[in-house]
Amino acid sequence: MPIQKSCTVVEAVRLNAFAYSFTLEAEGMTPEGPDQFVHVKCGHSRLLRRPISICDWEENLLRIVFEVRGEGTEWLSRRKAGDRLDVLGPLGRGFRMDREGRYLLVGGGIGVPPMLGCAKWTAERSTAVLGFRSADRAMLSKDFQKSCKEIFLCSDDGSIGRHGFVDAQVRDILEKDKDFTAVLACGPKPMLKNVAAVAAGFGVPCQVSMEERMACGVGACLGCAIQMADGTMQHVCKDGPVFDAGEVDWNV
Ligand SMILES: Cc1cc2nc3c(=O)[nH]c(=O)nc-3n(C[C@H](O)[C@H](O)[C@H](O)COP(=O)(O)OP(=O)(O)OC[C@H]3O[C@@H](n4cnc5c(N)ncnc54)[C@H](O)[C@@H]3O)c2cc1C
Ligand code: FES
Structure with missing residues (x-):
């Protein structure tokens, strides 16, 4: 409450x-x-x-x-x-997680911090892929190292970790091992769309945390409504921010 x-x-x-x-x-x-x-x-x-x-x-x-x-x-x-x-x-409604699960956590930019809560929730069983624009924006990697089985860093300019976007790293991980309870992702919408497509390609469930500008934050003003795949509108603040990737209309 x-x-x-x-x-x-x-x-x-x-x-x-x-x-x-x-x-x-x-x-x-x-x-x-x-x-x-x-x-x-x-x-x-x-x-x-x-x-x-x-x-x-x-x-x-x-x-x-x-x-x-x-x-x-x-x-x-x-x-x-x-x-x-x-x-x-x-x-809001956060990620639906099983304490005993093993998750592939994917964060991009300011989408990285909430994934730390997910890492701690599953006590060193999960793997994290963290993407930053460049090395000077990297953060929290030590915290993730302590709470994850494995972490992978990526950067848009190659100044830290793998050069490129997180979805390429996610693809490589799932090609070797797709036995994850789910992929959980938070970051900019184009990143979420790509990660969701990769997860779907491997048949792994995926939840995404959507970002929208907000006003009231409690479902009272329609300020944060987004279009869903079934044509309905949902409030990111109250129904989300986390949705199943398949529920989201990625084409708007
Ligand atoms: C559910 C949710 C969780 C969030 N969690 C975090 C977090 O953990 N850490 C963090 O740093 N930020 C987070 N954000 C984004 C954060 O709310 C915005 O960066 C902040 O509201 C910007 O306010 P401002 O007054 O500084 O900037 P403004 O002057 O309002 O905006 C500055 C710039 O940021 C853009 N912007 C503003 N709000 C958002 C938004 N919600 N999404 C995308 N772009 C935006 C604007 O378009 C503008 O270009 C979250 C947003 C949501 C919806
Ligand atoms: S911010 Fe007011 S309904 Fe979501």
Whole structure:
């Protein structure tokens, strides 16, 4: 059940030139599982909150990791330990995971942080493929190493890991071993579309976490509606952000 409360920033760490990791004291906001999100009010004058995935959690603490994109996240990046944030959460439906499962986790850019929650959920049984634009944007690889059986890094410019997009790495992995419970992916829509196509080609179930601009975050404003393959519309904030890849209309 989502609650709204003022949360203290317990720790604020800069991960690289673009990304920050905040640990929040957030009693009562423990998520049901990986990739639910919180809606964070960014500044007093801004009406809209900003959705950020829950990257990790423990007891009363939530960890969020975000990159600075615009005004809201820039404001957020200037918060320090001891500051308080107005937070609404946990929101949305995350990945449907079996604790005993073995998953192929695929994250791209700011889609990487929520996959850490999935890695921890399956305690070193899962494999992660993490894609970044370039080495200076890489983050959290040590955290993934601790929580995964194996990790693979990729970058668009070849400055870290394999040169190229994550879907090529996913294809290579599934060619050798397709005995995964599911492929779980979070990142930009073109990446999700390609990963979903590769998983479908190998007959492996796939869930994707969709990103849409959000307003209310609770299904009340239609701001985040997306078109589904069956012609219906669904709210990313309430029905998602995670959907089965086969449910999504990839052609819009
Ligand atoms: C369910 C969900 C979970 C998310 N989790 C994370 C996370 O864990 N870490 C993280 O860094 N970011 C995450 N995001 C994206 C984050 O919400 C946006 O980067 C943020 O809202 C941008 O706000 P801003 O005021 O800084 O930028 P704005 O000034 O609002 O926008 C700056 C730029 O970012 C683009 N943008 C804004 N919102 C989105 C969005 N939702 N999706 C794609 N592009 C957007 C705009 O088109 C614009 O080009 C998530 C988004 C969703 C929907
Ligand atoms: S953001 Fe308002 S309905 Fe999803």
